[in-house]
Amino acid sequence: MFDQEHDAARFKRAFAILCRDCRSWPQPAALLEAMPRRDQLALTKQPIPADPDSPAMKAKFDQIAKLFRPDPKRKQxxxxxxxxxxxxxxxxxxxxxxxxxxxxxxxxxxxxxxxxx
Ligand SMILES: [Zn+2]
Structure with a gap:
């Protein structure tokens, strides 16, 4: 599928390549073959800065543990x-x-x- 916003530059580039290389009228497949790949953002490994021994993290862990701790006042x-x-x-x-x-x-x-x- 083509998206005008993202693919307009690719079409222009493909037509430029065909204008440069073709001596006869090109087949539609030649346009698709000349079209450059879409630019994609690179996936990078982003480390999450977290120190499990920090007081802030201990407070978060205690908060989570409190959620799962049974209420002693509740009947069995x-x-x-x-x-x-x-x-x-x-x-x-x-x-x-x-x-x-x-x-x-x-x-x-x-x-x-x-x-x-
Ligand atoms: Zn019974």
Missing amino acids: DNGHGHVVTRCDGLKARCGGPGLCEVCNKEAQALKTGKARA
């Missing part, structure tokens, strides 16, 4: 949700107390006061 959501309501409101398909051993243990712990309400 490892129960089945029938006896003790989970934070996410989900319930396991276990049948609840009377059918499920885990739910029975949760209910027993709740009765004896060893579990959270």
Whole structure:
């Protein structure tokens, strides 16, 4: 595909080459062959100046670590949700107390006061 803004100079150069070299009317392919390549920016390796031991980077790392650290105030959501309501409101398909051993243990712990309400 050709873009007038980028390729106008290439067309002019190609026609100049054909005018210089051809003694007869050129084929369209000759124009494309005479056309110079598009100028492209060179890819260079740009080092990113960063010192992982700098206080600024340590602060950033702490900030990121804080995002992934679990909130200690948040309830643990490892129960089945029938006896003790989970934070996410989900319930396991276990049948609840009377059918499920885990739910029975949760209910027993709740009765004896060893579990959270
Ligand atoms: Zn259960």
